Amino acid sequence: MQKIWLIIKREYLTRVRKKTFIISTLLFPILYIALVFGMGYIAEKSRQNLHVAIIDSSGYFTEDVLNKQNSIDKSSNLTYIKDSVARVIADHKAAGYDGYILIPAINWQSGKTDSLLFKADKSYGSSSTAVVEAKLNRIWDEIKNEKLGIDAEKRKILTESRISLSSRNIKDETANAKTAEGIAFACGILIYMILLIYGSQVMMGVMEEKTNRIAEVIVSSVKPFQMMLGKILGIGLVALTQFFLWIAFVLIVYNVGKATGGGGMANAMVGNMQQMFSSVNVPLILFCFGFYFLAGFFFYASLYGAIGSAVNEDMREAQSLSFPITMLVIISIALMSTAIANPTSPVAVWASIIPFSSPIVMMARIPFGVPNTVPWWQLGLSMALLILGFIFTVWFAGKIYRTGILMYGKKPSWKEMLKWAFRKN
Amino acid sequence: MCSLLPASFNWPNFSSQSKRIGKFVPQIKTMPLLELQNLKKYFATQKAVDDISLTVEKGQIFGLLGPNGAGKTTLIRMITGIFYPDEGQIIFDGKKFDPTNDVAHIGYMPEERGLYKKMKIGEQTLYLAQLKGLSKNDALKKIKQWFIRFEMESWWNKKVEDLSKGMSQKLQFVTTVLHDPKLIILDEPFSGLDPVNSNLIKDEIFNLAKNGATIIFSTHRMEQVEEICDHIVLVNKGNKILDGTVKEIKQEFKENLFSIGTEQIPTMNGNAPFEIVGTKNESQIVRIKEGNKPNDVLQYLLQQGTAIHSFNEILPSLNDIFIKLVEGTPAARQFLQKESFGQKV
Numbered sequence: 001m002q003k004i005w006l007i008i009k010r011e012y013l014t015r016v017r018k019k020t021f022i023i024s025t026l027l028f029p030i031l032y033i034a035l036v037f038g039m040g041y042i043a044e045k046s047r048q049n050l051h052v053a054i055i056d057s058s059g060y061f062t063e064d065v066l067n068k069q070n071s072i073d074k075s076s077n078l079t080y081i082k083d084s085v086a087r088v089i090a091d092h093k094a095a096g097y098d099g100y101i102l103i104p105a106i107n108w109q110s111g112k113t114d115s116l117l118f119k120a121d122k123s124y125g126s127s128s129t130a131v132v133e134a135k136l137n138r139i140w141d142e143i144k145n146e147k148l149g150i151d152a153e154k155r156k157i158l159t160e161s162r163i164s165l166s167s168r169n170i171k172d173e174t175a176n177a178k179t180a181e182g183i184a185f186a187c188g189i190l191i192y193m194i195l196l197i198y199g200s201q202v203m204m205g206v207m208e209e210k211t212n213r214i215a216e217v218i219v220s221s222v223k224p225f226q227m228m229l230g231k232i233l234g235i236g237l238v239a240l241t242q243f244f245l246w247i248a249f250v251l252i253v254y255n256v257g258k259a260t261g262g263g264g265m266a267n268a269m270v271g272n273m274q275q276m277f278s279s280v281n282v283p284l285i286l287f288c289f290g291f292y293f294l295a296g297f298f299f300y301a302s303l304y305g306a307i308g309s310a311v312n313e314d315m316r317e318a319q320s321l322s323f324p325i326t327m328l329v330i331i332s333i334a335l336m337s338t339a340i341a342n343p344t345s346p347v348a349v350w351a352s353i354i355p356f357s358s359p360i361v362m363m364a365r366i367p368f369g370v371p372n373t374v375p376w377w378q379l380g381l382s383m384a385l386l387i388l389g390f391i392f393t394v395w396f397a398g399k400i401y402r403t404g405i406l407m408y409g410k411k412p413s414w415k416e417m418l419k420w421a422f423r424k425n
Numbered sequence: 426m427c428s429l430l431p432a433s434f435n436w437p438n439f440s441s442q443s444k445r446i447g448k449f450v451p452q453i454k455t456m457p458l459l460e461l462q463n464l465k466k467y468f469a470t471q472k473a474v475d476d477i478s479l480t481v482e483k484g485q486i487f488g489l490l491g492p493n494g495a496g497k498t499t500l501i502r503m504i505t506g507i508f509y510p511d512e513g514q515i516i517f518d519g520k521k522f523d524p525t526n527d528v529a530h531i532g533y534m535p536e537e538r539g540l541y542k543k544m545k546i547g548e549q550t551l552y553l554a555q556l557k558g559l560s561k562n563d564a565l566k567k568i569k570q571w572f573i574r575f576e577m578e579s580w581w582n583k584k585v586e587d588l589s590k591g592m593s594q595k596l597q598f599v600t601t602v603l604h605d606p607k608l609i610i611l612d613e614p615f616s617g618l619d620p621v622n623s624n625l626i627k628d629e630i631f632n633l634a635k636n637g638a639t640i641i642f643s644t645h646r647m648e649q650v651e652e653i654c655d656h657i658v659l660v661n662k663g664n665k666i667l668d669g670t671v672k673e674i675k676q677e678f679k680e681n682l683f684s685i686g687t688e689q690i691p692t693m694n695g696n697a698p699f700e701i702v703g704t705k706n707e708s709q710i711v712r713i714k715e716g717n718k719p720n721d722v723l724q725y726l727l728q729q730g731t732a733i734h735s736f737n738e739i740l741p742s743l744n745d746i747f748i749k750l751v752e753g754t755p756a757a758r759q760f761l762q763k764e765s766f767g768q769k770v
Binding site: 010212213214218219220222 | 524525539
């Protein structure tokens with residue numbers, strides 16, 4: 001035990017003291033925020049303002065109507081083409097337009113959708129054409145309303161009087177599907193990232209010891225199994241440290257925001273979080289997150305460690321051998337989106353119980369409510385199976401590790417590694 | 426056996442070949458430190474160690490020789506507790522070898538040296554010493570002594586990647602012996618060292634042996650073996666093919682060759698107790714005929730009135746013996762058969 005402790009300490013301290021750890025811990029929340037806001041900004045920016053030529057045969061889309069709309073909505077200018085129709089169709093670029101729309105003699109009474117085409121010399125995304133489409137529909141609506149004799153008041157009744165439906169859990173009044181979805185998604189993605197990032201750190205760490213040839217020196221002092229376990233626990237602690245620092249970061253932002261009552265964005269964040277905290281069982285989620293994070297990490301890190309011990313310094317070898325394991329993590333993420341869309345479907349239930357996918361999928365179901373969405377027996381079974389699962393993978397990996405760490409030369413296949421695992425001694 | 430001397434009394438090695446000095450005191454061995462009994466370790470494709478038994482006495486410098494792939498490393502890994510033997514057992518210091526506790530008394534320097542490249546030297550040495558079971562304070566004290574001894578005090582905050590190859594070898598040696606192991610296993614300790622550092626390590630090896638440590642020295646560099654080892658074992662293809670002191674082995678493989686320096690080439694007649702097989706540096710290389718002794722040669726020469734200024738026995742070098750045995754010459758094969766036959770009876 002003393003020796004494992006020494007190994008854990010070394011693995012932990014050498015990593016936590018590294019500049020890359022400090023920088024990545026600080027940078028991640030900043031990058032995350034930048035990404036969220038940046039994406040919105042880029043999406044806004046990347047929408048193109050089109051200059052569209054309208055060639056109308058219906059008689060409804062007149063120059064006056066179009067100009068009126070253009071003055072209301074400045075994005076994407078629609079120009080009515082009177083005389084130079086042939087010239088625009090022949091070469092819209094030379095005429096100064098990004099493209100043109102031929103409006104046939106459409107009938108406002110048809111009661112069906114008329115599909116028009118925006119013809120241009122290159123392809124435009126739907127976000128660009130959507131603006132034009134919305135503009136055309138506004139004009140079309142106005143025309144229809146006028147023909148039907150619907151005034152502004154009637155129109156308001158038509159458009160605004162609606163029924164909205166959302167689901168409410170009668171056993172758990174505080175449950176809020178929208179918030180749950182958000183939390184579920186965040187938890188799932190976080191566990192996914194931790195498994196992949198720290199799992200591969202374990203693999204790299206083992207590979208480093210093997211290529212440095214220090215492995216043989218160490219295993220003459222401690223058992224290979226202790227060496228592997230020490231590494232996994234040490235790196236797990238690093239992940240945990242990073243995670244707690246991020247939580248601390250969120251809490252600081254929350255409290256500072258609340259105390260100062262500062263700017264609009266901070267207020268919005270505080271408001272969102274207050275709403276979030278009140279609608280879900282925060283202690284339970286935190287506890288489960290801690291559990292699935294650690295157990296899932298042991299499950300995958302030991303497998304990654306086994307692979308690190310089996311390969312030589314070649315990164316490509318490691319990648320090809322770890323592909324099946326990375327695949328399991330990626331499949332879990334795919335199952336997670338199913339679980340979020342429908343947390344009680346059989347796929348979601350089973351995926352959250354079977355050990356390889358349970359860390360991600362169960363974490364995506366828990367925010368929807370325990371015990372109503374996730375009955376206690378499912379949570380208990382999932383946890384028990386995951387514990388059995390990681391005990392098995394750690395044992396299995398230990399067997400491979402013991403042989404692999406001192407084996408140099410050809411990359412072994414999965415078949416050979418299985419042989420190592422089930423060989424006596 | 427009732428004799429005045431214990432059965433395992435080992436006469437000092439006064440071999441003329443030996444350049445060693447300072448170890449003339451005959452050592453009385455009370456108990457072997459390490460005994461391997463019929464060890465076997467088979468891997469899927471090969472018999473890495475196939476029934477090897479040997480005994481290492483306390484305070485001995487024991488040479489474990491063999492060509493690449495002979496099974497030396499596998500044997501060492503079993504002694505260091507890294508591998509479990511498939512069959513046979515290991516007796517360490519009088520008791521059945523218990524890897525969990527006994528590894529604290531073993532220092533092992535593998536042939537492929539390994540240290541954490543990015544870790545500071547002081548921290549790293551401390552870490553490795555603590556893994557061997559030293560307390561932090563003891564470890565620090567010992568590190569200080571060794572660092573002063575090897576003039577490494579200024580290295581504490583350096584990283585291994587900043588050291589030259591020779592320097593990291595020295596560091597590796599220190600980490601191997603720091604915890605005062607009873608058994609030190611050195612696999613090719615001199616590879617990559619310049620003569621100055623080689624001598625430093627060599628002196629240290631003698632020093633450690635003098636202070637009671639037992640050393641297993643694995644190599645395929647024969648000149649070092651002759652210089653350093655008390656006792657050698659030669660393994661090949663998983664089998665032990667030679668076991669004895671350097672002197673014994675040389676005696677066993679000698680070919681009755683002598684080098685005689687004379688004024689003129691001796692005249693030979695039918696009674697001559699020897700035959701000349703060659704000349705080297707103005708000396709005659711002669712082989713004594715069966716049934717004759719070196720004195721007969723001298724007598725014959727004196728009778729002839731030949732002026733003699735040197736008369737030396739030519740013993741085969743270990744290198745010759747090694748190559749002969751390992752390459753499987755007919756003589757070696759015969760020897761092997763004799764040996765394995767003898768073992769099975």
